[in-house]
Structure formats: C-alpha cells, structure tokens
Amino acid sequence: MPTALIELPFSIPPRRKRWTRLECATLAESGVLDYEHLELIEGELIDKMGKNRPHVNSVVLLAEWLRGVFGARMVNPEAPIDVSPEDNPTNEPEPDIIVLKRDISHFKNKSPRPQDLQLVVEVADSTLSFDLTTKAGLYARAGIPEYWVLDVAARRMIVHRDPQDGRYASVVAYSSEESVAPLAAPGSKLRIADAFPE
Numbered sequence: 001m002p003t004a005l006i007e008l009p010f011s012i013p014p015r016r017k018r019w020t021r022l023e024c025a026t027l028a029e030s031g032v033l034d035y036e037h038l039e040l041i042e043g044e045l046i047d048k049m050g051k052n053r054p055h056v057n058s059v060v061l062l063a064e065w066l067r068g069v070f071g072a073r074m075v076n077p078e079a080p081i082d083v084s085p086e087d088n089p090t091n092e093p094e095p096d097i098i099v100l101k102r103d104i105s106h107f108k109n110k111s112p113r114p115q116d117l118q119l120v121v122e123v124a125d126s127t128l129s130f131d132l133t134t135k136a137g138l139y140a141r142a143g144i145p146e147y148w149v150l151d152v153a154a155r156r157m158i159v160h161r162d163p164q165d166g167r168y169a170s171v172v173a174y175s176s177e178e179s180v181a182p183l184a185a186p187g188s189k190l191r192i193a194d195a196f197p198e
Contacts, residue, residue, distance in 0.1 A: 016044075018043030018044070018090060019040060019043055019044070019045055019090065020043070020089050021040060021088070021089060021090070021091075021092050022089075024038075024040055024045070024092070039092070039093060039094050040090065040091055040092040040093075041091055041093060041138070042090060042091060042134065042138075043090035043091075052125060054125060054152050054196075055125050055152060057196075058123045058152060058195050059077060059096050059097065059123050061194065061195050061196070061197065062096075062097055062121060062123070062150065062195050063077050063097050065190055065195075066099055066119075066121075066182075069182070069188040070099050070184075071103070073103035073104050074099055074100045074101075074102075074103055074104075074118075075097060075099055075100075076097070076098050076100065076104065077096060077097050078094050078095075078096060079094065079095075079098055079111070079112070080092050080093070080094045080111045081093060081094070081098060081111050081114075081117065081120070082111050082112065082113045082142075083114060083138055083141065083142040084114065084141045084142040084143070086141075087138060087141055087142065091138060092111070093135060093138060093139075095121060095135075096121055096122050096123045097120075097121040097123075098112065098117055098119070098120050098121070099117065099118045099119040099120075099121075099182070100112055100116055100117065100118065101115075101118050102116060114142035114143050114144050115143075117144050117145075118145065118146065118182070118183075118184040119145075119146045119147075119148065119183075119184060120139055120146070120147045120148070121147075121149075121150065122135060122147075122149050124149050124150065124151055124152060125152040125153060128149070128153070131149045132149060132158065135147075136149075136160055136171075137167060139160070139163070140160070140164075140166055140167045140168050141166045144163065145161065145183060145184075146159070146160065146161050146182060146183050146184070147159075147160040147161075147168065148160070148180075150195055151173075152196075155192070155193070155196055156173050156174060156175050156176060156192065157173070157174045157180055157190075157192045157195070158171065158172070158173045158174075159171070159172050159173075159174060159180055161183065174192050175192065176192045176196065177192070178191075178192055179191045179192065180192065
C-alpha cells in the first residue's frame with residue numbers, strides 16, 4: 001500500500017563548477033565554448049537569451065539617444081566590462097549599453113574598468129529580477145556611479161545611484177510619462193516613453 005511522503009529525505013545538492021574568466025577565455029580560444037552567447041556572472045555561465053523585438057527596439061532607441069548626448073565613440077552596446085577586483089575573476093558582465101568616460105580608442109585590448117564608466121544600462125523583459133538584484137549588486141560593489149534598468153513590461157526606468165557598501169543607496173522608478181537625466185549630463189533629459197517604439 002502506498003504511503004504519503006511527508007518529509008523529503010536529506011540530500012546534498014550536486015557540486016557545481018564555478019568558472020573563472022581565464023578558464024572561459026581558454027575554452028573559447030580552443031573552440032570548445034561559444035562564449036559569444038554567454039555571460040559570466042558569479043562564476044556561472046548565463047545564456048544571453050535570444051532578445052525579443054521589444055528588447056532590441058528599446059536598446060536601439062536608448063543607444064541612439066545616449067550617442068546624441070555623449071557621442072558615438074563613448075557609447076558601446078553589449079560590451080564586456082570589468083567589475084570590482086574581488087568580483088572580477090568570476091564575473092564578466094556584458095550590459096546592454098555602457099557609456100564610457102573616454103572614447104573607445106582607449107580600450108583596444110582591454111575591457112573598461114569601473115572607473116572608466118559613467119553609466120551602465122540593462123534592458124529587462126524576462127531578466128528584470130536578475131538585473132535588479134544580482135547585477136545591481138555587482139555594479140554597486142564595483143562603484144559604478146549610475147545604473148539604469150529599463151523595465152520593458154512596466155514601461156518604466158529604474159535608476160540606481162549612489163553606490164555604498166555593495167548596494168545602491170538611491171533606487172528610483174520613473175514612469176513612461178516622466179523624464180530622467182544622466183548624472184554625467186544633467187542638462188539632457190530622456191523622456192522614458194521615447195525608449196519604447198510607438
């Protein structure tokens with residue numbers, strides 16, 4: 001006669017391999033790993049999911065606006081960055097857009113470091129929770145002064161500022177009817193609705 005299972009047996013979760021940037025680069029060079037479609041976060045290889053049309057459209061519109069404000073050579077879409085020294089060995093995030101303090105000619109053979117960045121932007125549809133927690137912590141620990149998350153589903157921009165003790169002290173959501181200016185360009189305001197195609 002079957003019996004109801006009330007308690008789950010004690011189990012030890014399977015061991016996971018934490019990857020380093022060096023290991024990933026070596027595997028990519030050997031052709032074993034298609035690192036182009038992966039992002040290294042907290043030692044795990046994260047699939048950069050296929051981007052749907054609303055995500056792609058918003059990245060294009062935001063990048064275009066940021067280029068108008070900062071110049072084409074200061075704005076990079078989907079470029080890997082360095083983070084804080086303690087996080088760097090097991091993290092190589094690729095934000096949807098970064099705004100540099102110096103133009104791209106200074107980064108021929110190396111990724112921008114946190115002190116090279118004015119703004120980091122992620123466009124989130126299916127990754128909103130991950131972008132607001134894991135990535136926000138990673139960028140705050142690195143001291144990146146400003147981090148924007150465009151929430152596609154809710155048509156809002158969540159602006160993170162003032163990194164302190166591994167988190168952003170200021171997190172403010174702007175609706176599509178509102179505008180926000182980057183800290184590095186206070187005279188230039190983005191109307192949040194302009195980040196979404198009409």
